[in-house]
Amino acid sequence: MIIVMGVSGTGKSTVGKLLASELKIPFYDADDFHSEHNIKKLSAGQPLTDQDRRPWLENLGEQIKKWQADGGAVLACSALKEKYRQMLTTIPTSELSIIHLSGSIELIKHRLMERKDHFLDPSILKSQFEDLEEPKDAIKINVNQLPTEIIQEILTKMSKKTAFGIIGMGVMGQNLAINMANNQVKLSVFNRHVPGKEEGIAKDFVDRHASLGIQGFDDLKQFVDSIEAPRNILLMIQAGPAVDAVIDELTPLLGSNDLIIDGGNSNYLDTNRRDQQLAHHDINFIGTGISGGEEGARKGPSIMPGGSRTAYERIAPFLNSIAAKDRNGQPCCTYVGPEGSGHFIKMVHNGIEYAEMQLLAEVYELMRNGLGMLPEEIAKSLESWKTKGLDSYLLEITINILRKEENGELILDKILDAASQKGTGGWSTEAAIKLGAPLNTIADAVMARNLSAQKELRTSANNLYGQIKNSIDENSDDFLATLQEAYVAARIINHAVGFDMMKEASEQYHWGLNFSEIARIWTNGCIIRSELMNSAVNYFKDVDRLLLHPSIQKSLQDQKQSLARIIGQALIHGYPLPVFSSAMNFFLGYVNGQSSANLLQAQRDYFGAHTYRRVDKPLTESFHTEWVAS
Numbered sequence: 001m002i003i004v005m006g007v008s009g010t011g012k013s014t015v016g017k018l019l020a021s022e023l024k025i026p027f028y029d030a031d032d033f034h035s036e037h038n039i040k041k042l043s044a045g046q047p048l049t050d051q052d053r054r055p056w057l058e059n060l061g062e063q064i065k066k067w068q069a070d071g072g073a074v075l076a077c078s079a080l081k082e083k084y085r086q087m088l089t090t091i092p093t094s095e096l097s098i099i100h101l102s103g104s105i106e107l108i109k110h111r112l113m114e115r116k117d118h119f120l121d122p123s124i125l126k127s128q129f130e131d132l133e134e135p136k137d138a139i140k141i142n143v144n145q146l147p148t149e150i151i152q153e154i155l156t157k158m159s160k161k162t163a164f165g166i167i168g169m170g171v172m173g174q175n176l177a178i179n180m181a182n183n184q185v186k187l188s189v190f191n192r193h194v195p196g197k198e199e200g201i202a203k204d205f206v207d208r209h210a211s212l213g214i215q216g217f218d219d220l221k222q223f224v225d226s227i228e229a230p231r232n233i234l235l236m237i238q239a240g241p242a243v244d245a246v247i248d249e250l251t252p253l254l255g256s257n258d259l260i261i262d263g264g265n266s267n268y269l270d271t272n273r274r275d276q277q278l279a280h281h282d283i284n285f286i287g288t289g290i291s292g293g294e295e296g297a298r299k300g301p302s303i304m305p306g307g308s309r310t311a312y313e314r315i316a317p318f319l320n321s322i323a324a325k326d327r328n329g330q331p332c333c334t335y336v337g338p339e340g341s342g343h344f345i346k347m348v349h350n351g352i353e354y355a356e357m358q359l360l361a362e363v364y365e366l367m368r369n370g371l372g373m374l375p376e377e378i379a380k381s382l383e384s385w386k387t388k389g390l391d392s393y394l395l396e397i398t399i400n401i402l403r404k405e406e407n408g409e410l411i412l413d414k415i416l417d418a419a420s421q422k423g424t425g426g427w428s429t430e431a432a433i434k435l436g437a438p439l440n441t442i443a444d445a446v447m448a449r450n451l452s453a454q455k456e457l458r459t460s461a462n463n464l465y466g467q468i469k470n471s472i473d474e475n476s477d478d479f480l481a482t483l484q485e486a487y488v489a490a491r492i493i494n495h496a497v498g499f500d501m502m503k504e505a506s507e508q509y510h511w512g513l514n515f516s517e518i519a520r521i522w523t524n525g526c527i528i529r530s531e532l533m534n535s536a537v538n539y540f541k542d543v544d545r546l547l548l549h550p551s552i553q554k555s556l557q558d559q560k561q562s563l564a565r566i567i568g569q570a571l572i573h574g575y576p577l578p579v580f581s582s583a584m585n586f587f588l589g590y591v592n593g594q595s596s597a598n599l600l601q602a603q604r605d606y607f608g609a610h611t612y613r614r615v616d617k618p619l620t621e622s623f624h625t626e627w628v629a630s
């Protein structure tokens with residue numbers, strides 16, 4: 001049983017009739033139940049008293065009982081005061097929905113003036129607004145929209161089903177759920193039940209955030225049934241076999257055109273495979289990178305969805321509402337491309353992230369040990385870099401880390417120097433090998449972490465070789481200025497390395513990646529957001545390869561000397577500089593029109609008859625030389 005209420009002129013009859021016809025139940029207008037006495041008063045512009053209303057409302061209350069017993073109905077009735085509504089509530093509240101049509105007095109007055117067939121004098125409107133006591137449990141609908149839109153909104157709000165489901169209530173899952181619910185998305189969440197380990201996680205979460213109205217489940221079928229079809233289900237679970245296990249459990253519960261979104265850091269090759277596997281079941285699949293950690297998930301991450309474009313379009317409004325916003329207020333979310341392209345670019349994002357982190361670690365080591373600077377001096381120095389176009393999220397957190405003390409001591413000095421990794425950086429290195437693409441800075445950042453993890457071995461080697469590091473006794477102001485220039489150059493090269501690999505993948509896999517758009521969604525929300533990324537948005541409008549942009553060429557022309565000088569000094573004084581050196585080597589290799597690879601080809605042909613191509617013959621032909629006279 002549905003009561004459509006509101007002051008006169010809100011369109012109760014129009015909306016009520018449409019709603020009744022949509023739900024295939026009868027429609028009644030409470031005005032048709034007025035006594036003649038009441039109609040005369042209303043037509044004469046006299047407001048009804050509560051005494052006038054009582055018999056009318058009591059009669060309607062009786063009718064409601066009958067209508068409900070016959071299968072329900074829609075009743076249009078002003079029902080302005082709580083006590084009137086109570087008289088109408090003659091059936092259990094669980095069987096009654098109240099729809100409150102609401103609008104400003106100006107809007108309603110305007111609508112009433114336009115109506116010719118109604119007996120209510122517009123002057124009564126003011127008293128109606130005064131009488132109106134807003135119902136607490138009603139579904140409130142703004143009437144400033146088309147009747148069909150109003151019906152749609154009512155049906156959605158009346159439905160107990162939710163619009164989106166999230167599986168996995170870890171840190172990222174919880175924060176994304178809060179972000180979505182804050183953006184008015186009706187949400188179901190699920191967390192598995194593991195006795196003694198994970199019990200009632202989803203229910204606890206929804207209880208802790210009761211005001212968000214999220215539904216929590218630890219039964220997968222109930223969770224799936226609670227979501228409106230075609231369903232949208234986001235997986236926020238650990239990448240790897242767990243994703244396959246959940247997909248296998250979900251598949252028989254889902255219907256055609258339902259959508260699974262994998263929001264974890266999955267390997268793009270797994271995403272390609274799952275995309276094909278689910279297509280056989282007529283289930284859509286999207287693999288999306290989500291960057292920004294806990295805070296990003298809660299306040300606005302960068303989102304990189306790849307897979308079915310139609311499915312993406314269906315969920316774009318949800319994703320856009322929770323994503324970070326770029327400088328122009330646009331969501332940091334875009335359709336990346338087919339198959340595993342979304343996870344591929346997230347993997348490269350993480351690769352760039354690894355190398356950016358390593359560059360800062362190398363800067364820190366040179367400043368701290370080479371120049372003997374105190375942590376606060378380093379923080380100040382890095383702060384001055386922020387104003388020179390070098391601002392980035394990673395630079396900011398590094399400055400904060402350099403200032404964080406525990407019991408008067410720097411926490412950084414208490415942290416073991418052995419870096420961990422969850423896989424994405426390493427996968428980008430594997431992908432580069434698969435694609436035959438260079439990935440110098442990123443691969444070297446991964447290797448630097450691998451070497452750092454061998455702490456025991458490094459300690460023994462250090463004991464054997466003794467002190468290798470010496471202080472850099474240069475004018476420190478000059479050195480710092482050069483270091484800053486070298487850092488600018490190394491960062492540009494590192495970004496070029498990452499984007500060049502995406503270009504390679506885009507060509508080999510026919511993904512049609514848009515690099516300016518990728519840079520744009522990485523300008524906010526994600527871990528590698530920076531001033532440089534903002535500039536890259538424009539550079540990629542002109543060229544597909546960063547190092548071929550005239551502005552980049554101009555800046556590297558000036559900075560390459562600084563990069564070489566820093567690397568030279570650091571190596572001479574005993575400081576490893578894997579990513580700075582790697583950037584320089586990549587750059588020199590990149591701009592080397594005549595490399596020494598002709599010698600490699602000669603050697604290959606010498607010992608293995610692998611053949612080679614000649615510069616003085618068509619490149620389609622292969623040649624072999626008998627290198628040793630027989």
Ligand code: 6PG
Binds near residue numbers: 353
């Ligand atoms: C992000 C991060 C995030 C995480 C990675 C890297 O974009 O929000 O990249 O995905 O930090 O998993 O982690 P590891 O350093 O452990 O590989």
